[in-house]
Amino acid sequence: xxxxxxxxxxxxxxxxxxxxxxxxxxxxxxxxxxxxxxxxxxxxxxxxxxxxxxxxxxxxxxxxxxxxxxxxxxxxxxxxxxxxxxxxxxxxxxxxxxxxxxxxxxxxxxxxxxxxxxxxxxxxxxxxxxxxxxxxxxxxxxxxxxxxxxxxxxxxxxxxxxxxxxxxxxxxxxxxxxxxxxxxxxxxxxxxxxxxxxxxxxxxxxxxxxxxxxxxxxxxxxxxxxxxxxxxxxxxxxxxxxxxxxxxxxxxxxxxxxxxxxxxxxxxxxxxxxxxxxxxxx
Amino acid sequence: xxxxxxxxxxxxxxxxxxxxxxxxxxxxxxxxxxxxxxxxxxxxxxxxxxxxxxxxxxxxxxxxxxxxxxxxxxxxxxxxxxxxxxxxxxxxxxxxxxxxxxxxxxxxxxxxxxxxxxxxxxxxxxxxxxxxxxxxxxxxxxxxxxxxxxxxxxxxxxxxxxxxxxxxxxxxxxxxxxxxxxxxxxxxxxxxxxxxxxxxxxxxxxxxxxxxxxxxxxxxxxxxxxxxxxxxxxxxxxxxxxxxxxxxxxxxxxxxxxxxxxxxxxxxxxxxxxxxxxxxxxxxxxxxxxxx
Numbered sequence: 001x002x003x004x005x006x007x008x009x010x011x012x013x014x015x016x017x018x019x020x021x022x023x024x025x026x027x028x029x030x031x032x033x034x035x036x037x038x039x040x041x042x043x044x045x046x047x048x049x050x051x052x053x054x055x056x057x058x059x060x061x062x063x064x065x066x067x068x069x070x071x072x073x074x075x076x077x078x079x080x081x082x083x084x085x086x087x088x089x090x091x092x093x094x095x096x097x098x099x100x101x102x103x104x105x106x107x108x109x110x111x112x113x114x115x116x117x118x119x120x121x122x123x124x125x126x127x128x129x130x131x132x133x134x135x136x137x138x139x140x141x142x143x144x145x146x147x148x149x150x151x152x153x154x155x156x157x158x159x160x161x162x163x164x165x166x167x168x169x170x171x172x173x174x175x176x177x178x179x180x181x182x183x184x185x186x187x188x189x190x191x192x193x194x195x196x197x198x199x200x201x202x203x204x205x206x207x208x209x210x211x212x213x214x215x216x217x218x219x220x221x222x223x224x225x226x227x228x229x230x231x232x233x234x235x236x237x238x239x240x241x242x243x244x245x246x247x248x249x250x251x252x253x254x255x256x257x258x259x260x261x262x263x264x265x266x267x268x269x270x271x272x273x274x275x276x277x278x279x280x281x282x
Numbered sequence: 283x284x285x286x287x288x289x290x291x292x293x294x295x296x297x298x299x300x301x302x303x304x305x306x307x308x309x310x311x312x313x314x315x316x317x318x319x320x321x322x323x324x325x326x327x328x329x330x331x332x333x334x335x336x337x338x339x340x341x342x343x344x345x346x347x348x349x350x351x352x353x354x355x356x357x358x359x360x361x362x363x364x365x366x367x368x369x370x371x372x373x374x375x376x377x378x379x380x381x382x383x384x385x386x387x388x389x390x391x392x393x394x395x396x397x398x399x400x401x402x403x404x405x406x407x408x409x410x411x412x413x414x415x416x417x418x419x420x421x422x423x424x425x426x427x428x429x430x431x432x433x434x435x436x437x438x439x440x441x442x443x444x445x446x447x448x449x450x451x452x453x454x455x456x457x458x459x460x461x462x463x464x465x466x467x468x469x470x471x472x473x474x475x476x477x478x479x480x481x482x483x484x485x486x487x488x489x490x491x492x493x494x495x496x497x498x499x500x501x502x503x504x505x506x507x508x509x510x511x512x513x514x515x516x517x518x519x520x521x522x523x524x525x526x527x528x529x530x531x532x533x534x535x536x537x538x539x540x541x542x543x544x545x546x547x548x549x550x551x552x553x554x555x556x557x558x559x560x561x562x563x564x565x566x567x568x569x570x571x572x573x574x
Contacts, residue, residue, distance in 0.1 A: 003472055012375040013382075019372045020389045023446065026404035029415065033407065046413050095299040102296035107286050114297055121308045123560050125507045127529045128552045131536035131545050132311035132318065140306075152307040155300060172285040185287045214397035216511040217533070232397045236515060239403070248407065255400050262395035267388055274454060277394075 027256070034058065034253040041248045057249045062257070067250035069241040070226070070234050074257050077231040081213055082261075084149045084230055088212035089205055091154035097197075100163035101189060105175070122157040126218055134221055144225040153218065158280050159204055166200050167193065203276035206269050210262045231258040312553065318546035337547035346523060347531075347548075354506065354527040357441060361509070362501035365445040366494070369452030374482065376453075377460040387457070391450035398447060398511030405443040406516045429517065433524025436517045440525050443516065444509045451504075452497055459493035460486065499563050507556070528552060 029046065035054030036047050065071045102108075103115055126133060133152060142148030170193070178188050194201075219233040229237070235258065238251050266273050319337050323330040341347050376386050393401070408416045411428040420427040429435040463486055471481045510529055513519060519526035519534055526534065532552060536545030 005478070008478060009379065012378045015375045016372060016379065016386050016390075019368070019375075020386070023390060023393055023449065026401075026408055026446070029408055030404055041413055045418055046407065046415055048415065095303065098296040099300040102293035105286055106289065106293035106296075108290060108293045111293075114301065117304055117309070118300060121304055123553060123557045124308050124312055125556065127507055127510050128532065128556060129308075129311045129315055129549050130533055131542060131549065132314035133307060134537075135314065136307065136311050151303065155303040155308060160300070175285040179285070179287075185289060185292060188287075210395050214395075214511075216397060216399045217514070221537070232399060232511075235399055235403055239515065251403070252407070255403050259396045259400050262397075263392045266392050266395040270388060270391075273391075277451070277454060278458070 030252040030256055034249050034256065036249055038247040038249050041246075046248075053249070057253050061250050061253045067254075068238040068247050070229070070237050072226050072229055072234070074231065074254055077229050077234050078257070078261070080228060081230040081232065081258075083146055084215065084219065085209050085212035087146065087150035088153050088215070089208040091150060092156040092159050092208055093201060093204060095154060096156050096159035096163055097194075097201075100160050100167055101193065103160075104164055104167040105185070105188075118155070118157050118160050120157075121155045126153065130217065130221070137222060143222050144228050146228070148222050149215075149219055149228065149230070150212075153212070153215065156208075159208070162200065162204060162279055163197065166197050170196060199272075199275070200279065202269075203272045203279055205276075206265055206273045207276040207280055209265055213262045234258075315546045315549040315553070318542055319550045321543055323542045333543070337543045338551075341544065341547050341551070349523055350526050350528055350531045353437075353523070353525065354529075357437065357444075357509075357525070357527055358502050358505035360437075360441045361444045361448065361505040362498055364441065365448045365501060366452050366456075366497055368445070369449050370456050370490075372449070373453050373456035373460055374486075376457055387454075390453055393447050394450040396447055398444070398509055399515040400511075401443045401447045402440070402512040402515040405439060405446065409439050409442075429521075431521055433521055436521060436525050440509070440512050440517060443512045444505060447512075448501060448504055452501070455493055455497055456490070459490045463489050499559070503559055503563070506559075528555075 032048065032050055033041075033046055034057055036051035037053045037057075040047055040051065061067065062074045065073055099114075099118060103111060137143060137148050137152060142151070174192065175188070178192055183191065214232055215230070216232050216236075219228075219230045220236055223229055223233070231254070235251065235255060238254065239246070320332060320334060321330040322333045322336070372390060376383060376390075379386070396404075406414075408414045409427065409429060411417050411430065417427040426432075427435060429439045467485055467489075468481055471485055476484070506527070507529055509527070510533070513525055513527065513530050514533075517525045519530050528548065529552065532545055532548045535541045535548065539545075
């Protein structure tokens with residue numbers, strides 16, 4: 001604080017509170033909408049205060065079926081989303097740790113070429129090459145499978161860069177000392193490198209979990225069997241019902257449940273989240 | 283880093299998983315797109331013939347493609363500018379307050395975790411012409427809101443939903459940038475009698491330019507490639523072509539229109555654009571805009 005200007009401090013708080021209210025507005029409306037019966041929306045407006053059908057809607061959506069053309073209950077799709085998100089997260093972290101280890105701690109021919117091949121994946125987001133990638137996965141017979149949901153997304157240039165950066169900052173003496181004490185490459189990796197990169201791994205985990213959970217286009221294309229529906233993409237299936245009234249209360253309850261896990265992760269692990277966000281942009 | 287392990291085969295083994303995934307799911311499809319862009323295929327994939335650069339020629343003489351480019355530019359810059367301005371305002375305010383800083387931060391950053399498609403749905407219901415509270419309020423204020431029919435209004439809807447999700451990101455980076463501005467500079471200006479507004483525009487804002495430039499690139503990349511879900515869940519590129527961005531068009535022409543050659547040619551053009559943006563990001567951000 002440089003000088004005391006009470007009105008400016010007041011204005012700051014007021015602006016921030018307005019910002020928070022604006023940011024929370026759609027979620028508030030969704031929450032209210034989910035507590036009314038589906039018939040409340042036909043009247044030409046959305047009720048602005050809570051109704052009394054909340055428990056029923058949330059119960060149906062969670063345990064019976066999400067409704068509106070999707071017959072799978074939300075808890076089941078949540079499980080699929082969790083498998084996909086964790087598969088992508090652990091997969092990305094594992095293969096990036098290994099390749100960064102190889103690039104930093106070994107000398108071998110074509111080392112730079114390998115680095116550039118990994119780098120190129122940055123230039124090829126899945127949305128851009130969507131048709132041929134779909135064809136490749138269809139050729140490999142991976143449609144409607146957990147492998148198909150996760151494997152094509154686990155190559156990661158960002159994570160490899162991050163771990164490379166982190167490994168480069170480890171003093172050479174440490175490697176030397178480990179080697180002198182007779183530690184081989186595996187022992188060094190597990191006993192020294194992994195413990196040293198613990199916070200980096202945790203921060204990256206938060207970011208990648210959100211990335212994995214929020215996948216939309218990819219699961220939408222490759223899952224036609226509702227046993228593999230993930231929660232985020234199921235919204236699209238619920239919205240594309242054309243006949244009859246759209247059950248907005250069920251759609252809103254499902255939407256809120258679909259955003260709950262990643263939002264909880266961000267709020268619960270705020271420090272790691274911010275670190276991960278800043279690190280992965282370096 | 284000078285000390286290394288002597289093994290020769292092991293590094294290949296370590297790199298194998300990453301290289302395999304990259305080759306199968308990145309390089310192979312990219313090569314397929316490149317190849318397909320030079321062929322014309324029938325919708326069933328039964329036969330195809332080599333047509334050279336015709337797909338590209340068709341693409342660059344198609345007024346719809348230019349329209350989509352323009353849509354993408356309008357959309358991306360709107361998202362970047364609106365999002366960054368709001369975030370900067372909030373970050374400046376959050377940097378000023380002493381009490382409750384962390385609580386404010388928590389309550390502002392959570393939308394980052396919401397999937398784009400869900401953000402689209404949440405805003406759609408607020409703006410739905412027949413029942414959305416904001417749409418009804420706009421109607422009573424004399425604005426005939428119907429994003430199903432009005433292309434500009436559809437664009438405004440997808441910009442709002444996309445911006446909402448990105449404000450948190452901009453906010454965090456601006457806040458970090460603000461906290462790095464040396465206190466002594468601001469104190470000196472305050473002693474010289476500069477008002478808070480003058481101090482902001484002549485000292486703080488210029489010092490933030492590296493952050494601003496970095497965020498501009500990140501926001502453009504975000505609007506280009508990560509907003510597919512917002513558009514697909516709300517407007518599906520319509521009405522007409524008014525919210526069909528380049529990325530949405532690749533998907534739409536390929537999967538809905540089944541024009542595989544045309545879609546592949548668009549993929550190739552997009553890959554070139556991403557490549558260019560990645561290079562810009564690395565070249566310029568590595569060096570950063572410096573004023574010290």
